[in-house]
């Protein structure tokens with residue numbers, strides 16, 4: 001029998017609050033039980049959940065947003081790993097030692113050496129594990145700060161995030177792992193002697209939920225979307241845009257600290273040097289890895305473009321206007337699928353010749369031509385006399401059309417977080433364990449030191465996500481397993497993301513429609529299955545980036561949950577909200 005029942009838990013803790021029946025009914029908490037609770041449905045959380053389930057544990061994932069994915073779904077360039085089966089197949093020589101050295105050097109040796117050792121020694125196995133659960137990692141690119149090409153990504157250079165979350169989600173569904181979305185964890189219960197579970201609240205109904213568990217995995221991501229928290233540690237970042245999703249507010253770090261966990265490196269916050277500012281879109285460093293260069297408004301290069309993110313951010317902020325252009329050619333566009341998405345989002349300026357491109361961005365054409373000629377000579381000679389660049393020099397820039405994307409730094413990654421050991425166990429400041437508490441991914445600190453290398457975060461969430469799942473289930477299963485008990489229909493509803501009691505009458509298939517947005521056309525593609533609207537993908541839009549991300553993140557799940565386009569517009573983004581609802585409505589009309 002499934003152990004779900006209703007208790008008046010606030011009455012237990014606060015007897016005076018239960019004086020009338022009316023008051024007590026608002027304080028009812030739904031109580032559930034699991035072996036392992038995972039807080040956060042991003043890459044680290046879903047990975048931990050799969051491993052804990054496969055070890056025999058009953059797992060519940062709790063995600064505060066209306067859907068899983070977190071920052072992971074936004075990740076672009078890839079996942080770093082050394083001595084992998086994929087590198088071997090592609091004839092790439094690399095070593096765990098070089099990976100360790102690069103990670104420590106990139107992190108200015110502030111990294112925890114033990115965590116980095118485990119991280120680099122287990123990366124190849126993480127790649128094989130991902131491939132074994134259906135992930136496409138057929139491509140390997142050069143990344144900034146890496147001695148050898150080791151950034152693994154889907155074939156054809158597609159962005160890694162969406163493919164990764166899709167793969168992990170499919171595995172979660174196949175295993176029927178309970179996932180409560182739109183549910184915010186507010187407290188980790190228990191003490192430093194033994195964790196007893198979590199308390200959460202359903203964001204829609206305000207229903208309180210208590211989940212009892214012997215192990216809790218904190219996988220809530222970082223805090224780069226919480227300006228108040230990051231400026232507490234780094235006042236100089238006030239006013240920077242963020243590349244993160246709105247849920248990256250550091251909740252897990254705050255809750256773990258309240259329980260007695262130690263925190264490390266909280267002031268180590270990374271800006272990404274190449275963020276397109278109007279849409280807060282990160283331009284992956286694999287564009288530079290494939291041969292792109294930086295040019296400033298005078299048409300000159302000013303740095304080795306393959307240096308680490310902290311150095312490049314500082315160099316860009318020294319340029320006129322505090323921005324740079326990333327310049328590349330048609331050959332590079334042809335070799336990197338992700339560029340097409342950037343073109344569709346109108347982030348790329350194109351010129352059929354250097355002269356035409358220079359005119360479009362008001363750069364002196366002769367200066368730009370001379371910079372490109374000098375760079376092409378450096379590529380031919382395999383020697384960059386000006387800035388000493390050594391990687392990303394396999395292709396010159398000679399095939400028209402030519403392209404630029406204008407970028408500047410944005411707050412991107414929080415290296416600090418909860419103190420853990422190589423078992424992903426959470427430690428107090430004195431280094432002793434908190435029994436039953438685990439952390440993985442961006443919520444944990446110590447792997448990246450003072451600066452994270454591109455590709456190391458996605459590697460981190462898989463390597464330590466797996467470890468957190470394995471170790472948390474090991475502990476919980478000492479008390480037997482709850483796996484195999486049935487879900488209630490209410491939970492099934494939360495997993496599917498569709499309100500109970502609705503009738504699905506649409507014709508199955510995919511449909512596309514366009515509506516007028518704030519700045520131009522907005523096109524969506526919807527999928528209908530079993531009569532219900534199951535997914536909405538925005539294919540093309542010209543809306544303002546950070547605001548539109550909020551519209552996408554909040555409105556799409558609401559439309560799907562209620563199977564209705566009659567939703568309240570997102571405050572501050574009325575026109576974009578209405579355009580999205582109109583496009584979905586037009587697409588649904590085709591499905592009638």
Ligand SMILES: Cc1cc2nc3c(=O)[nH]c(=O)nc-3n(C[C@H](O)[C@H](O)[C@H](O)COP(=O)(O)OP(=O)(O)OC[C@H]3O[C@@H](n4cnc5c(N)ncnc54)[C@H](O)[C@@H]3O)c2cc1C
Pocket residue numbers: 039040041042043044045062063064065068069070071072073074075076077078079080160183184185186219220221222243244245247248249250251252282284412413440441442443454455456457458459461
């Ligand atoms: C635009 C962008 C591009 C990137 N590209 C790369 C790349 O190419 N390679 C790379 O290595 N790294 C990249 N990174 C960094 C990397 O994506 C992240 O560090 C990593 O995905 C974090 O994973 P995570 O599982 O720890 O957290 P997330 O994926 O952020 O997941 C955490 C989840 O926890 C949920 N949550 C938070 N608080 C609560 C709560 N109280 N209750 C319930 N749920 C909660 C959040 O809503 C979220 O879904 C990129 C980051 C960004 C923003």
